[in-house]
Amino acid sequence: MNDNRALVLVTGGTGYLGGHTITRLLADGHRVRTTVRDLGRAAEVPHDEVEVVAADLGADDGWAAATEGVDYVLHVASPFPPSSPADDDEVIRPAREGTVRVLAAAREAGVRRVVLTSSFAAVGYSAVPRAEYTEADWTDPADPNTAYIRSKVIAERAAWDQVRSAGGPELAVINPAGIFGPVLGGRLSSSVGLVRAMLDGAMPVVSPLHFGVVDVRDAADLHVRAMTHPRAAGERFLAAAGRSISFLELARILTESGYEVSTEELTAEQVRADPAMREAVARLGHVPVIRTGKARDVLGWRPRPVEETLADTARSL
Template identity: 45%
Template sequence: MVLARFPSAGKTALIYDIGSNSGSNRSDGLTHVVTLVIAMTSEKHTATAMPDLSTVKVLVTGASGFLGLHCVKTLLDTGYSVRGTVRSVSNAQKVQPVKDVDKHGRLELVEADLKQPNSWKAAVKGVDYILHVASPFPPPGTVDDSIITTAVEGVLHVFKAAAASDSTVKRIVLTSSVVAIAEGHKYDPKQVLTEKDWTDVTSSHTGSYEKSKTLAERAAWDFVRDNKGHQFELAVVNPGFIVGPLLSAVEGGTSATIITRFLLNQMPAVPRLNMPCIDVRDCAKAHVRAMTAPEAAGHRHICANQPSYWMTDLATDLAAEFRPLGYPVPTRQIPQMVACFLGIFMKDAKAVAPRINQIISLDNSRVSEG
């Protein structure tokens, strides 16, 4: 494991990379994370070469977010021109990190909001592709069904703008999640979930976030099916728990939140949860590859390491790295019975209790086969 730090506003921000897994001899699949997209970008799948990719403009929604910013960087580094959406171009704290990855003057930032349908017509004007990464995310363990409406309507606002008669959009890549596949099922340790599986949103164990990702993705597929006259294709990326280096001190995603809770000992004990992971850099590459690969259109793409990583192993790795530096990282495992009991009183515990000790097996062959 490689971890580094950089100072920000008098505090310490973290960069972590579990993909390297240095110093560990566990066969837990972490080293496979980096290989997931390598096969996907092999020469035999290379899209038709373009003499000047800077003439190709890609819209990235949620450009200042953890994954969105990595997508922007990957696109710019590859040679594309990028238009990124943010909710406010005047929010320097969020916008400046996006500007910092633009080394060649090929980035444009515009304002757009998932809740404002009229903000998307101008955002999509003249773009060739869209990476729709933006999606609302509540704090872990909270129940907020309003994010379902925001996620679904946000998809529809973007897609309707992209389907306008004067649109130039060729393909949309939607960021979904493995939580749109793996939640709410009766547990079967032998089951391998595939792109054909969907989360059961009627299950009492399916939370607001899981519902929002599932229903937003369904809305995307339904839109494409019901609007045969549209000119764009759809590809979906379903990443696991996204980890990796932070490009912004204010936008670290869920992974940064969880890592911070470990470092500050804000978790009394560690649940043994199975965590399909993906390095954020590989996830960004998967989005860019799904944007142009002919075989990606019309498919979901599970981007997660297999076998999955256990949260207890994450705690052990963090403790080995940070306890010598004075961080009280917890490693004590919480028994399932205790988690179930705490679930009566604590939202966080209620959300994770049903999944303790359950292995999540996923078919990631669409992005791992060469």
Template identity: 55%
Template sequence: MSTEDFTLSFPEDEKVLVTGGSGFVGSHTAVRLLREGHRVRVAVRGPAQEAQVLAALQQAGVDPADLLEFAAADLSADDGWAQAMDGIAHVLHHASPFPPTPPETEDEVVLPARDGALRVIAAARSAGIPRVVMTSSFAAVGYTLTPDNHYTEANWTDPDTPGLPAYHKSKVLAEAAAWDYVRANGGIELAVVNPTGIFGPQLVDRPSGSIGLIKALMAGEMSVVPVWNFGVVDVRDVVDLHLRAMLHPKAGASGSLPTADRRACSSSRISFASTSPPRPTGCPPRNWPSSRYARRRRPSQLCGTPPFWRAGSPTSATRRPAPSSAGSPWTSATPSWQPLRA
């Protein structure tokens, strides 16, 4: 699917619902849409998130005027989603919990991510909205290693992988449930974006997981710096790809794996200014398993995506079908599904 000659434009009276508008990607999405004169409704849990969205717009120098409105809706509850979809033409679903520290139980992260995605898609379908674009993650694709360290739409992270953080598992199961719902019910298209480590200007007070990694490195919060290599992508490019997936006629039932280029970011290439906190003194050998280190760090300090590159524009292959979230035990040895390609 070529998008090189595709114009990112749509009627200004078509309103876009953005979930997760107080987050890293969602705030940049709101900025982009409002800056270009489009009408935006942001779904928020309450007044605190509403204030965070307004602060992000102010940080970006954007005056929303009468183009911005809010709707109260929570990923963990049915209330509010039907009203949030009223009068909406496009849905960009960014919202998903990313706790700064490991949760007490996986369900604190998995359930709102999975059930929230289903609530958004079901409400959009009931409202007659033709497509939802969902933000997933490379965490849902590439944390079950492949023999050649390359990843495509056919790859899934096995959620039963020992030591897999709750956030990573939530992204797998939320995306799997979303594809399963669309395949089972029809009546709506789904496009999914699976970014690698997202970096760029910070518009909100809470650092994202990727930004938190850099903050931890620069603040001297890590006693050991593992030999990391991981894919990176600019948050503004991630937003651009979501908008292309929202508008391009061939983007339904598709997904993309955005990363910058063949060169991955490496922790060994991050320099420390002389005025910064002391540089971490520990440096493990290059063959030291990063998972040994990862188990000792909180999720906000992890961005260990293996480097990968998928040539071409947002995919011509059908995004992988998902196993039922209530299906048989899912292990890499006995998958309950098979990849389907266009």
């Protein structure tokens, strides 16, 4: 019997956002295929009904088979270094080339639309008046940011350039802030790792920096909405819930949720005096205002409150 349900390819199915996106797609009745670099990790993909194929962002092999017969691609996978690399290109090159490789394979396979997971890093790490950011803003890749931040803006720009120059498939981009929320397995995202460090007492003092928050379930929801909505093609969508918070506010939310964590904050002078926090100095006093009206108005997106997300994160850990 023919199965007329849409077939969706999710890259990086063993990852945090990838796993939640797969869960949402299955709940909506889609068929799902996902890629892993090594089939030995297939068991880490949530849900047995998912088709798992091998494909590495660093090589062409496997991508034609991965995209064959696919209606939509959600390109979630991207390299995230555990520490700053000796050479920025160790992160930037695979992010850029992997994105272009996936788009090329999708075009050859006749995929309708690709939804790319970019990041607020591609939007809000260059100064703008009043620190208010919309989808019209771009981080300048020439600014002295980390390799990861530069990789996100360079990879996203490469994606838009690829679609403009080669044509098809349709492209939509999601730019999430820090992703928190319930974990599905033992592998933690870097953002959830911050909550784990607080709960474990490994972060006895916090830095006076601010960041945006989005629930992983809401980020997955936004990807799925952008996958099929007629007005999403050719658009970027910022994803954040409420106002940006500080690490101290995160600690206080966890305390109010019943967890014992440190609520001691470094002073700006202490940050400036610590060589290990050199990259944080430029962010002191910077409270980003992330405008998400586009996702709400165009796609009907309604993220849950930050407090709920962070409490659910701690509870799942």
